[in-house]
Amino acid sequence: MKLFNITYILAFISVLGLNAQQMPAAKQSEAVSILGATAHIGNGEIIENSLIIFEDGKITKVGDAAAAASQAKGEIINAQGKHIYPGFIAPNATLGLVEIDAVRATDDEDEIGEMLPHIRSLIAYNAESQVTETMRPNGVLLGQIAPRGGFISGTSSIVQFDAWNWEDAAVKTDDGLHINWPNSVRRGRWWMGEDPGIKPSKEYQENIIKLKSFFAEAKAYLAGDRKESNLPYLAMESVFNGDKKVYIHVNGEKEILDVIQFKKDEKLDDLVIVGAYNALKVADELKANNIGVLTGRPHSLPNQDDDDYDLPYKLAAELSKKGILVGIEGSGSMERMNSRNLPFYAGTAAAYGLDKEEALKLITSNTAKILGIDEFAGTLEEGKDATLFISEGDALDMRTNILTDAFIQGRKINLDTRQTKLWKRYMEKYERQEAEE
The missing domain is CATH 2.30.40.10 (Urease, subunit C, domain 1)
Known part of the structure; x- marks a missing residue:
């Protein structure tokens, strides 16, 4: 029985070894x-x-x-x-936070609650993720690991993709706070008998007031005696003193203009817009307020019927021509697996209006400047x-x-990754078949 147990344990360890990251x-x-x-x-x-x-x-x-x-x-x-x-640098990624979407125990990309500035994505980062490993053969060697969910999602950190654990991986800890800006419009809920068309959101202004109130309450708490510990408010101190950037995820034209006003009202010197689908409509305002942009993945369809068919392809190029500091991020459907396509997103930008070396900057020097790591990357x-x-x-x-x-x-x-090993294996299979024929 003892021999059986030892054999079973050794077999289990060997399987783990086959599936672990390099x-x-x-x-x-x-x-x-x-x-x-x-x-x-x-x-x-x-x-x-x-x-x-x-x-x-x-x-x-x-x-x-x-x-x-x-x-x-x-x-x-x-x-x-x-x-x-x-x-190459992958900003606004959830690499290492989710391994298998269908297995809840491997999903650490968000937490319960709305105002979560104290949540740190870094401590949930899995340095041995097999998904993260697949970035390296395409040249994606660094990434900003960002949380999802909530009104204020939490704090991101920047890691390199060759580490034993999250402590080894970190190259810049707690670099920025991520905020999901509300939408000014919503689609009618047909299942509740509403017109399925797009209509103004009654909750839009209420949500902005809620966000501003949280900022005001945090400032009041930090200016007080702090006798009672409040982790969300304490986490805002590094935002107010400028140690953390603020990344606001927003796409609509009106919403982007409201974000610019929010930046002024809250005196946020270092603010970045993430997504920015309609940023071209307010490019002059973004330039005037020195706001950097991380555009969504170019390999997407237009959002509205009257948009240019190639708007997602050329957005980064058009914003760059306006003098805005632009990088590319890849959030969305299957975002972790698709992050390996980052260099080809930049290649698409080159095909739709940018010089090849300017397109390269979208995933190297521009992104490094936006993330605040240009001193070493x-x-x-x-x-x-x-x-x-x-x-x-x-x-x-x-x-x-x-x-x-x-x-x-x-x-x-x-x-080498599991994918490259499988590729070599099946390439050999077909080479053998060709030789036999």
């Missing part, structure tokens, strides 16, 4: 020099024949290989004919983290985004 890479131990690749810096610049050197997890040299090849040291990677990029520059990858071709094109090497903070990561 083991995090060891700390960088020697310098790495990448020679000859076309370097896409992430700020609009390109170095055709580049030399990139990094040590102790930091980039120490970015230059032209023809002039500086003699400076190469440590492990030398010959990347002639290939391309090197900074790691988003571009290939000396002094920044060596979070980067080498691709056989254009990383914004799904046909040529084929990674050969990837590094997170200088650590060479494993690009």
Whole structure:
């Protein structure tokens, strides 16, 4: 009986091992020099024949290989004919918060309640998520893990995708507060006998008053003696003193204008709009108030019948041309699995009005600036983290985004996932069939 139990336990552990995420890479131990690749810096610049050197997890040299090849040291990677990029950044993601939608025990993306500024998504982040692992073969190496639900959803944090646990993963903790702005219109509830058309929402102004009241109450509490502990109010202190950004999820034209007024009333210096479907209609106001935008995924259908058929495809490009700081986020249906398509969202923006290097900025330097991590991420520059990858071709094109090497903070990561293993397995199957025929 004892032997049976031991055998069962070993078998169970072996199954877990097969399904667990790749083991995090060891700390960088020697310098790495990448020679000859076309370097896409992430700020609009390109170095055709580049030399990139990094040590102790930091980039120490970015230059032209023809002039500086003699400076190469440590492990030398010959990347002639290939391309090197900074790691792509997925903002407003729920990666690591939900593993299987149908299994409630694996779903930690939201909490019960309306006003939840004290909820921290980071402590629920699962660093061993198999879904998160699949981001890496496409070059998505960093992400902002954001909560969902409620009026005020809680606080996001930014992580890198090669870690033992959430403490190791965090690169910026509690970076911003997420607010779901109410809608000024709603669809009639046909099941209650209402006209199914769109009509003004009677609760819209009430909900805005509710939000403003919460802000006022939190300020009053923080200005008082604080004798009684109130976690939601205490969590607002970092918002009021500017340590946290405010991310407001909003799409409608009227709603965006109301958000701009809310920013002024509450003196919120660092506010970002997420979603922003109708932002183009109020682009001048956004520019005048220095508000950054994370547009929704381009691979979507128009929301209204009279919208341009290609509005979702070109929105990021049109806003960028207006001088607005723009990034791309991918929330929505199957958002965790679809987050791996982030580079192809940027590729779509390039196909609909942006220069290719400008489109790259939507998922590198622009997003880094919006999230407040541009000091160490988003571009290939000396002094920044060596979070980067080498691709056989254009990383914004799904046909040529084929990674050969990837590094997170200088650590060479494993690009194998359950999906890549299955792909190789079935490719071998069909190759055998062709050989037999």
